[in-house]
Amino acid sequence: MKIHLPNSAFLGNIDPFLRGFDESHPKKLEITANKKWISVHPVVLSMVAALGLKIDSSNIDCEKLEAGSKHYLSRMGLFDFLNINTGISITEHESAGRFIPLKQIKKAEELTKFVTDMIPMLHLNPKQAESISHIVTELVRNVLEHSISENGAILCAQYYKKSNSIRLGIVDTGIGIKKAINISYPTRTDLESIQLALMPGITGTTKKEGGTEFNAGAGLFLIKSIANVNRDFFMIYSGNGMYKLLKRKSASKIKLHPDPFKDKHSKDGELPYWQGTAVGIDISLDQTREFSSLLDYIWETYKQAIKERKKAKYKHVKFI
Amino acid sequence: MNHIKLFEQVGSFAENKDIAREIRLRKIIPALEKGEEIILDFENINSATQSFIHALISDLMRKYGNEVLDKISFKSCNETIQKVINIVSNYMQERE
Numbered sequence: 001m002k003i004h005l006p007n008s009a010f011l012g013n014i015d016p017f018l019r020g021f022d023e024s025h026p027k028k029l030e031i032t033a034n035k036k037w038i039s040v041h042p043v044v045l046s047m048v049a050a051l052g053l054k055i056d057s058s059n060i061d062c063e064k065l066e067a068g069s070k071h072y073l074s075r076m077g078l079f080d081f082l083n084i085n086t087g088i089s090i091t092e093h094e095s096a097g098r099f100i101p102l103k104q105i106k107k108a109e110e111l112t113k114f115v116t117d118m119i120p121m122l123h124l125n126p127k128q129a130e131s132i133s134h135i136v137t138e139l140v141r142n143v144l145e146h147s148i149s150e151n152g153a154i155l156c157a158q159y160y161k162k163s164n165s166i167r168l169g170i171v172d173t174g175i176g177i178k179k180a181i182n183i184s185y186p187t188r189t190d191l192e193s194i195q196l197a198l199m200p201g202i203t204g205t206t207k208k209e210g211g212t213e214f215n216a217g218a219g220l221f222l223i224k225s226i227a228n229v230n231r232d233f234f235m236i237y238s239g240n241g242m243y244k245l246l247k248r249k250s251a252s253k254i255k256l257h258p259d260p261f262k263d264k265h266s267k268d269g270e271l272p273y274w275q276g277t278a279v280g281i282d283i284s285l286d287q288t289r290e291f292s293s294l295l296d297y298i299w300e301t302y303k304q305a306i307k308e309r310k311k312a313k314y315k316h317v318k319f320i
Numbered sequence: 321m322n323h324i325k326l327f328e329q330v331g332s333f334a335e336n337k338d339i340a341r342e343i344r345l346r347k348i349i350p351a352l353e354k355g356e357e358i359i360l361d362f363e364n365i366n367s368a369t370q371s372f373i374h375a376l377i378s379d380l381m382r383k384y385g386n387e388v389l390d391k392i393s394f395k396s397c398n399e400t401i402q403k404v405i406n407i408v409s410n411y412m413q414e415r416e
């Protein structure tokens with residue numbers, strides 16, 4: 001496999017980075033990077049770290065990094081995940097208020113501890129923290145319950161002062177969305193599977209409305225809805241498919257759609273194959289609505305989706 | 321009346337579905353089987369995820385019907401937690 005850390009890869013311009021990923025030769029990993037400066041979204045770092053965990057460090061070839069930002073990658077813990085010695089020496093400053101280095105979560109208890117520690121680390125107030133805690137919890141639980149990934153979830157986050165936003169990347173190298181959703185719903189493509197997974201009330205664990213005792217199929221819809229209402233980017237990449245929720249215009253009226261393809265978005269169904277799922281999200285702290293008011297929007301849309309699905313199953317009266 | 325204080329087990333952010341399931345299986349169902357009424361006390365809990373509430377109550381509604389809500393009272397819930405509980409109880413009542 002080959003992956004290149006570019007000069008810039010954030011959710012708005014991440015597509016070339018994804019297209020440049022070479023998934024061939026899965027037993028080897030070659031990492032190259034921009035020579036001058038590397039400025040990337042946490043989901044990019046989480047993806048590289050997740051690949052590193054799958055491969056023996058003797059089969060990882062990371063070119064000598066020349067960019068000044070190599071210290072940042074080191075501080076985020078990337079080279080520890082890759083288990084390679086780069087010879088970079090840094091003075092570690094307290095991470096509070098700026099970032100959460102790469103972290104691997106394999107158990108529910110580790111998630112509980114992570115969410116508790118995360119809030120003070122990012123210096124969030126309780127109202128800002130609520131949406132972020134929900135997002136992290138739902139995404140990591142998805143990995144733990146559905147991905148069947150032996151390495152669990154790999155995540156990291158970064159606060160950006162200029163935009164006053166938190167950017168977050170959560171990645172796994174498990175079975176991917178298509179296999180997980182196909183347990184209950186047949187789909188032809190990864191993109192179609194992503195579309196279904198983002199719809200309210202759809203879970204791979206059952207076809208029944210209301211879900212199972214453990215899953216309702218609301219988690220991803222909830223996260224996409226939070227991003228939509230707050231006008232944030234949200235990206236999900238699995239297999240060959242990638243869906244990206246684009247920012248709404250600030251003046252536009254909030255309208256949540258059960259079908260993610262009806263939201264303002266971009267998509268690609270022919271990307272290099274990512275074994276597992278990668279999710280990136282930006283959370284603007286200036287715009288973040290109170291979680292409680294988000295729930296009103298979300299429930300209205302959820303209800304509408306259930307009604308439409310029920311209606312689709314109605315027997316049609318035959319007039320002759 | 322069976323009073324179940326959740327904070328001691330779940331902390332201020334109720335997100336662990338495994339614990340929700342344990343509470344349902346070990347405390348709520350045995351009490352319901354004895355015909356007792358239940359208070360689920362959310363005192364000191366700041367927020368609860370939809371997944372947590374789903375794991376706590378959805379299977380009760382499936383097993384005992386929507387009437388089980390007559391036997392359960394939700395105490396000291398803030399606005400957010402009330403909304404999450406309403407969402408879960410509403411979509412469970414909308415199911416086929």
